[in-house]
Amino acid sequence: xxxxxxxxxxxxxxxxxxxxxxxxxxxxxxxxxxxxxxxxxxxxxxxxxxxxxxxxxxxxxxxxxxxxxxxxxxxxxxxxxxxxxxxxxxxxxxxxxxxxxxxxxxxxxxxx
Amino acid sequence: xxxxxxxxxxxxxxxxxxxxxxxxxxxxxxxxxxxxxxxxxxxxxxxxxxxxxxxxxxxxxxxxxxxxxxxxxxxxxxxxxxxxxxxxxxxxxxxxxxxxxxxxxxxxxxxxxx
Numbered sequence: 065x066x067x068x069x070x071x072x073x074x075x076x077x078x079x080x081x082x083x084x085x086x087x088x089x090x091x092x093x094x095x096x097x098x099x100x101x102x103x104x105x106x107x108x109x110x111x112x113x114x115x116x117x118x119x120x121x122x123x124x125x126x127x128x129x130x131x132x133x134x135x136x137x138x139x140x141x142x143x144x145x146x147x148x149x150x151x152x153x154x155x156x157x158x159x160x161x162x163x164x165x166x167x168x169x170x171x172x173x174x175x176x
Numbered sequence: 177x178x179x180x181x182x183x184x185x186x187x188x189x190x191x192x193x194x195x196x197x198x199x200x201x202x203x204x205x206x207x208x209x210x211x212x213x214x215x216x217x218x219x220x221x222x223x224x225x226x227x228x229x230x231x232x233x234x235x236x237x238x239x240x241x242x243x244x245x246x247x248x249x250x251x252x253x254x255x256x257x258x259x260x261x262x263x264x265x266x267x268x269x270x271x272x273x274x275x276x277x278x279x280x281x282x283x284x285x286x287x288x289x290x
Contacts, residue, residue, distance in 0.1 A: 072216075095277065106180075106266065106281040107219070114277070151218060155277070163232050164209065164268075164279060168218035 066090040068167035070152055075173045076142055084137045084150050084170045092157030096128050096135045097164065099151045107151060110137070139172070147174045178203065180269050180282035188288045194255040197285045199267035201248050207231075207272030208250040209279065210242060213264040222265075225250050226272045257289045 068088045076082040086096065095114035099107040113119055113128035113135060125138040139146055149169040156163055181200040189195050201208050209232075210222040221234035225244035242252040248269075254261055264286050268279035 097277065099281075106283050107268075108281070109278045112277040153219075158232055163221060163224065165221060166211070166219040168216060 066154060066156060066165040068152055068154060068165065070150075070167040070170050072168065073171045073173070075175065077175045078142055078144060080142050081138065081140045082142060082172065084139075084152075084172070086135050086137075086152035086167055088133050088135075088152070088154050088167075090133075090154050090156045090165065093130065093133075094155040094157060094162060096126070097153040097155060098124075098126055098137045099153060099166075100148050101151065101169070102148045110150075112155075142174050144174050144176065147172060180267060180280050182265075182267055182282035182285050184285060185283065186286050186288075188290060189257050190290055191257055191259060193257050194253065195257060195287060197252045197254075197265055197267075197287075199250045199252070199269075199282060201250070201267075201269030202280055205269040205271055205280070206248055207270045208244060208248065209268045209270075210250070210252050211266045211268065212236075213266055213284070214262075219266065222252065254287075259289050262287060262289045 070086045097112045098110040101107040111126040118127045123140045128135040151169045153164045153166045183198045207226045209224040211219040224232040228244045239255045244250045264284045266284045268281045270279045
């Protein structure tokens, strides 16, 4: 089966940097995605890593190490609006289909 | 370009009833996936439809079923509702190709079973 582990909660102050880790176990691994979900909102796509290394998109960066089955989301210059839940998700192969399996989410609280 | 539309947004049902939820994907997207979200459980994959065929299925009982129409709209049905079925049901649409990396979610249908 597939499983993902990520911390349930993280707290940081405005302007700081925070890293949310994700470890996974899966077969047929294709890539690791990150989604953000504000309370009452829909999950929105942040990033996708298929290859090892760092992908940067503005204040957000995502890292993947396939050999370690590990990735992280790095959020810099934190703002209050970054308070949300962050989910890592593994894209894996199941026959001809591709499936997204999500972690349980990390609730990020940004304090003033 | 319109986003993913889910109807209804809120629903209250009693145990034993059945319910049908609807999802209209982004125009041109052929894949629709359904997820159940409960507090602390993340998003649990229900099933995925692509070109009217169920391509993938999660570990949910047979009471949960779905279908997809020729216009890519999808419906999800839950029969014989149980209290534990209370959750936010999300659908996500994507192009569906193997190289596709991004899924677009609707606002969800919040189902309460009483």
